[in-house]
Amino acid sequence: MVDAVLDGIQPLAGRGLWADAWRRLRANRAAVIGAIVLGVIALAAVAGPMLAPHPIDAIYWDRVTMAPDFALGHYFGTDTNGRDLFARTLYAGRISLALGLAATLVSVAIGVVWGAVAGYFGGRVDAVMMRAVDVLYALPFMFFVILLMVYFGRNPLLLFVALGAVSWLDMARIVRGQTLSLRRKEFIEAATAGGIRDAVIIRRHIVPNCLGPVIIYATLTVPNVILLESFLSFLGLGVQEPMTSWGVLISEGARQLEGGQWLLVFPAGFLATTLFCLNFIGDGLRDALDPKDR
Amino acid sequence: MNAILEIEHLTTRFATPDGEVHAVSDVDLRLDAGETVGIVGESGSGKSQLFLTVMGLLAGNGRAEGSARYRGTELLGLSRGEMRRYRGRHMAMIFQDPMTSLNPHLTVGRQLTEVLNLHKGMDAAAARAAAIAMLEQVRIPDGARRMAAYPHEFSGGMRQRIMIAMALLGGPDLLIADEPTTALDVTVQAQILELLRELKASLNGAIVLITHDLGVIAGLCDRVAVMYAGRLVEEGPVEAIFAAPKHPYTQGLLAALPRVDAKQPGDLFAIPGQPPNLQRGIVGCAFAPRCHQVIDRCRAVRPLLADLGCGRRVACHRVGA
Amino acid sequence: MLLYTIKRLLGAIPTLFVIIAISFFMIRMAPGGPFSKERVVAPEILENLNRVYHLDEPLIDQFVRYLGGILQGDFGPSFKYKDFSVTELIWTGFPVSLQLGGAAIILSTVLGIAFGVIAALRQNSRTDVAVMATAMVGIAIPNFVMAPLLTLVLGVYLRWLPVAGWGDGGLRQAFLPVVALALPQIAYVARLTRGSMIEVLRSNYVRTARAKGLPERLTILRHALKGALLPVVSYLGPATAAVITGSVVIEQIFSIPGIGRYFVQGAINRDYTLVMGTVIFYGVLIILANLVVDLIYGVLDPKVRYD
Numbered sequence: 040m041v042d043a044v045l046d047g048i049q050p051l052a053g054r055g056l057w058a059d060a061w062r063r064l065r066a067n068r069a070a071v072i073g074a075i076v077l078g079v080i081a082l083a084a085v086a087g088p089m090l091a092p093h094p095i096d097a098i099y100w101d102r103v104t105m106a107p108d109f110a111l112g113h114y115f116g117t118d119t120n121g122r123d124l125f126a127r128t129l130y131a132g133r134i135s136l137a138l139g140l141a142a143t144l145v146s147v148a149i150g151v152v153w154g155a156v157a158g159y160f161g162g163r164v165d166a167v168m169m170r171a172v173d174v175l176y177a178l179p180f181m182f183f184v185i186l187l188m189v190y191f192g193r194n195p196l197l198l199f200v201a202l203g204a205v206s207w208l209d210m211a212r213i214v215r216g217q218t219l220s221l222r223r224k225e226f227i228e229a230a231t232a233g234g235i236r237d238a239v240i241i242r243r244h245i246v247p248n249c250l251g252p253v254i255i256y257a258t259l260t261v262p263n264v265i266l267l268e269s270f271l272s273f274l275g276l277g278v279q280e281p282m283t284s285w286g287v288l289i290s291e292g293a294r295q296l297e298g299g300q301w302l303l304v305f306p307a308g309f310l311a312t313t314l315f316c317l318n319f320i321g322d323g324l325r326d327a328l329d330p331k332d333r
Numbered sequence: 334m335n336a337i338l339e340i341e342h343l344t345t346r347f348a349t350p351d352g353e354v355h356a357v358s359d360v361d362l363r364l365d366a367g368e369t370v371g372i373v374g375e376s377g378s379g380k381s382q383l384f385l386t387v388m389g390l391l392a393g394n395g396r397a398e399g400s401a402r403y404r405g406t407e408l409l410g411l412s413r414g415e416m417r418r419y420r421g422r423h424m425a426m427i428f429q430d431p432m433t434s435l436n437p438h439l440t441v442g443r444q445l446t447e448v449l450n451l452h453k454g455m456d457a458a459a460a461r462a463a464a465i466a467m468l469e470q471v472r473i474p475d476g477a478r479r480m481a482a483y484p485h486e487f488s489g490g491m492r493q494r495i496m497i498a499m500a501l502l503g504g505p506d507l508l509i510a511d512e513p514t515t516a517l518d519v520t521v522q523a524q525i526l527e528l529l530r531e532l533k534a535s536l537n538g539a540i541v542l543i544t545h546d547l548g549v550i551a552g553l554c555d556r557v558a559v560m561y562a563g564r565l566v567e568e569g570p571v572e573a574i575f576a577a578p579k580h581p582y583t584q585g586l587l588a589a590l591p592r593v594d595a596k597q598p599g600d601l602f603a604i605p606g607q608p609p610n611l612q613r614g615i616v617g618c619a620f621a622p623r624c625h626q627v628i629d630r631c632r633a634v635r636p637l638l639a640d641l642g643c644g645r646r647v648a649c650h651r652v653g654a
Numbered sequence: 655m656l657l658y659t660i661k662r663l664l665g666a667i668p669t670l671f672v673i674i675a676i677s678f679f680m681i682r683m684a685p686g687g688p689f690s691k692e693r694v695v696a697p698e699i700l701e702n703l704n705r706v707y708h709l710d711e712p713l714i715d716q717f718v719r720y721l722g723g724i725l726q727g728d729f730g731p732s733f734k735y736k737d738f739s740v741t742e743l744i745w746t747g748f749p750v751s752l753q754l755g756g757a758a759i760i761l762s763t764v765l766g767i768a769f770g771v772i773a774a775l776r777q778n779s780r781t782d783v784a785v786m787a788t789a790m791v792g793i794a795i796p797n798f799v800m801a802p803l804l805t806l807v808l809g810v811y812l813r814w815l816p817v818a819g820w821g822d823g824g825l826r827q828a829f830l831p832v833v834a835l836a837l838p839q840i841a842y843v844a845r846l847t848r849g850s851m852i853e854v855l856r857s858n859y860v861r862t863a864r865a866k867g868l869p870e871r872l873t874i875l876r877h878a879l880k881g882a883l884l885p886v887v888s889y890l891g892p893a894t895a896a897v898i899t900g901s902v903v904i905e906q907i908f909s910i911p912g913i914g915r916y917f918v919q920g921a922i923n924r925d926y927t928l929v930m931g932t933v934i935f936y937g938v939l940i941i942l943a944n945l946v947v948d949l950i951y952g953v954l955d956p957k958v959r960y961d
Contacts, residue, residue: 174669181899182917182933183676189921189929190680266796273798274906274918286798293802293907296810296817303806307799314794390864392856393777413870421867428865433858438880438956447876448866483956499866 060251063327070323073316080313084136087129095126096281104299116301118291127283128305134284135310138199139265145203146264147257150210155245157211158218159237169215172208180205184267188276198277202264210256217249251328258324262317269310285310336404337507337539338364338387343399345379345386345563352612356382358563359399361638364539366506371550371571372543373586374560375608380543381429383560384509388426389416403507422452425500429512431492435484441495442480448502467498471528490521497528506538513542514549529553547590551575556644559583562609562619565638569645579647581624618650626651659949666941673937674724677930678717729931734923740931743916748935750820751905751912755897757832762839762893767886769840770847774882775874777852785844792841798903801834805907820910831908835900839893846889851882880954887951894943898936 064070088095092112099121107116115124157168187201221227221244230240265285271277272286273293285306292303345357357379364370372380386397387408401408403419411419428434436444442464449460461480468476471494484492493513500508510529514522530553533540542554550557551571558568559582567580578584585604606623609615618624621631628650636648704710708719723730729740773785792800808830809817821827854860855878863877902914909915913932920928952958 174672181902182936185917185921186677186680186929186933189924189926262794269796270798270903273903275922276918289799289802293798293805296802296806300806300810303802307803311795311799314796315790318790318794388865390861417867417869419867420865426865428858428862430858434862436859436863436877436881438954439877440956447868447872451867485957496862499862503867 060327064323067323069319073319077316083129084132088126091126093123093126095130115305131283131285131288135265138268139261142199142202142264143257143260146207150207151214154211154214155218155241158215159241172211202267206260213252213256214249218245221248255325258321262314335366337366339402341400345382345397348394354611355563360565368555369533369540371554371557378560379563380560381511421503423505424507425505427496427500427510427513430516431496437484440481445499452503467502471498489517493525509541511543564619567647579652580649581626582620662945674934677933730927732928734925740927744935747913747916755901758836758897761836762843766840766843767847769844771851773848774851789841789844792837797834797900801907804834818909831904835904847886850885854878854882891944891947895940
């Protein structure tokens with residue numbers, strides 16, 4: 040109904056799409072706070088383990104499962120092996136965030152290429168490629184990742200490839216949709232008529248013009264991938280000693296509910312906060328770049 | 334005279350994230366029993382919002398001021414419960430888009446009979462019989478069987494007939510048709526207009542026909558009211574206004590009508606410019622920026638509706654000055 | 655409708671085949687045989703084991719044999735629980751998992767819809783903001799974090815509820831696992847319901863219902879609710895998949911003897927047949943859930959016709 044009212048209103052004079060989006064994003068308090076908090080966590084994860092008073096793998100036999108103690112520099116206490124939880128939590132953050140980013144990049148790469156090619160060539164190519172996506176959608180992916188980890192051993196490289204490989208489906212669909220509508224635009228037709236090679240058109244014209252939705256969706260993929268990784272690690276199927284991740288720490292903490300709550304609370308707090316921030320940033324970006332809902 | 338609806342100084346505002354929008358601004362209008370009044374204007378001119386205000390169907394962010402009296406009863410201050418007793422029973426509305434205005438999840442019969450259950454207290458059997466009779470009246474054959482069908486099983490024209498039947502079931506004496514033919518094919522439009530013409534003869538109250546199509550008004554209405562940017566700019570008997578429009582906007586609208594006697598296809602006239610932004614307060618005449626007869630006073634002072642006699646009113650500084 | 659159901663079931667066969675094939679051939683590509691991780695075994699015994707489990711036959715024969723077994727409901731022997739077949743293990747665990755998952759699905763549907771509708775009817779009110787903020791927490795915090803935290807508060811600090819175990823699935827035992835499993839889904843369903851309810855309330859046909867003078871209660875119950883719930887119904891398919899995935903973790907955390915626990919144990923112990931069997935079983939469940947959801951949707955939406 041408001042649309043009818045707004046019909047008579049002229050659009051605001053053109054500022055750039057990106058400048059406009061940036062302005063809207065900065066006005067979104069949840070997204071800004073999310074970005075700041077996430078920045079602090081990321082910085083702590085990168086620099087923290089070096090700054091912490093204790094190394095991540097030092098074992099203090101006399102301080103096993105000790106509650107947080109500032110005098111000794113164990114800000115988050117120690118684990119069942121007498122290792123400093125503060126250092127380990129920050130270090131685990133480094134692994135979780137890095138895996139999340141790396142796997143998202145894998146999923147973006149596969150999804151963008153798959154979707155752009157399917158959408159650009161259309162016809163039978165499109166039908167076959169998207170049918171494959173449909174079939175893959177119907178599979179219980181989580182279980183395949185678990186199978187993969189069981190059969191091929193638990194190495195981090197495989198882990199992030201597997202995570203990325205199962206999260207590109209939505210991205211492919213989104214990019215395909217964008218490409219389909221772009222393909223009919225004049226500048227693409229002009230490029231085609233000018234005899235420019237398909238690969239070049241896709242790289243130079245299609246992909247850059249899909250950037251908005253890709254960024255939004257990638258931001259929302261990162262928390263999902265972090266979640267998957269923690270899930271696997273929690274089950275003991277993800278990251279393995281001597282490496283650690285938030286999922287591993289939470290799993291250890293969940294076994295020490297009686298008498299070692301800090302072992303659960305700190306890693307869980309970090310993971311939850313990170314997921315919150317990423318969700319807020321993703322929602323903020325979506326509202327900023329695609330303000331239809333407002 | 335027997336007034337069905339009297340609207341005075343009606344203003345409707347919407348609070349939007351980008352500021353307040355004046356959809357309807359200080360409108361006066363009176364509808365008498367037995368007459369059919371056309372409301373004409375571009376989309377966004379406030380013609381639909383005016384009558385949604387009367388029906389109490391404004392979107393949540395809308396606020397109305399002024400007065401709208403149905404047979405002497407003030408509608409604007411009514412509680413939601415009191416307003417409900419008028420809607421459907423005394424005043425009914427037919428909407429523009431029959432595709433989306435019927436509930437896709439309920440059978441047509443259910444949507445028709447619930448009006449009778451509600452307003453006439455009929456039991457299921459009586460309501461069913463009455464609904465089938467009404468379908469007959471709006472020329473839907475085989476009503477008994479089609480009561481069990483869902484809206485998507487009907488064509489657009491048939492759905493609009495169902496909408497009209499639904500509006501008539503409560504026995505209203507104010508029928509508001511909001512662009513009833515806009516979403517339909519041309520041939521179907523003619524059929525629906527024919528149905529409305531028949532209704533006009535049988536209905537004992539007033540009909541409001543909201544449209545942007547002057548042709549529809551010419552064929553069906555006794556009086557016409559022209560709205561621009563939320564304001565009523567000209568009002569009067571259809572023949573008089575079509576013969577000699579006073580307001581420059583009405584003149585422009587009529588000049589923009591395609592005519593059979595046009596010398597060439599390229600002869601169509603279009604009013605230059607765009608309707609104003611309703612978010613900013615408009616000083617002076619809303620049409621001034623597009624008007625070819627504009628004088629300084631138009632930009633400074635809002636022209637009020639002046640009575641020209643013979644039931645004609647116009648809001649323009651250049652008329653009768 | 656029967657015809658449609660049969661058609662859909664036939665259509666699920668290729669998907670199932672892909673699931674089975676991927677699980678089966680992935681094992682064979684894995685480095686080392688199923689017994690290579692065990693303590694050093696004498697070569698004769700290994701050969702024996704291989705013969706018993708038909709590991710010495712050509713790959714394709716093994717696959718056909720495995721498929722044939724599945725058709726008869728036989729997922730082969732468990733490599734780890736030597737006295738049990740995989741089928742037996744699945745059927746011991748299934749009733750428990752079904753109770754847990756079923757309760758979670760029902761809880762998330764009922765509560766999610768209720769919260770979503772309340773929030774939509776009071777859009778932008780304090781209730782709405784509170785419900786949506788809680789939903790955000792429910793969605794952002796994974797259940798393997800939520801479950802131990804809930805246990806910590808309700809089980810360890812307050813001592814209201816048992817910390818783990820299932821017993822006979824009584825309310826006190828089941829409360830924490832079911833709630834932890836349902837929470838994210840309650841949140842999703844509430845968000846979805848709120849969104850579609852708000853959209854429907856703004857729709858033309860709800861305006862028509864109001865224009866008829868229907869009381870607000872009737873407008874919502876008779877005209878708005880059905881349309882608003884259709885997206886929720888179609889979400890129940892993915893919701894079932896999510897609950898199944900979630901139950902794997904929840905059963906692990908609360909030591910509940912369901913399929914999920916066998917699955918994780920199988921995965922950690924490299925009990926290949928058990929892992930494959932559960933994956934295939936889960937696949938069947940998810941496919942069936944999607945079919946049921948589509949059938950319900952068809953009943954609710956008059957536009958869907960089975961032909």
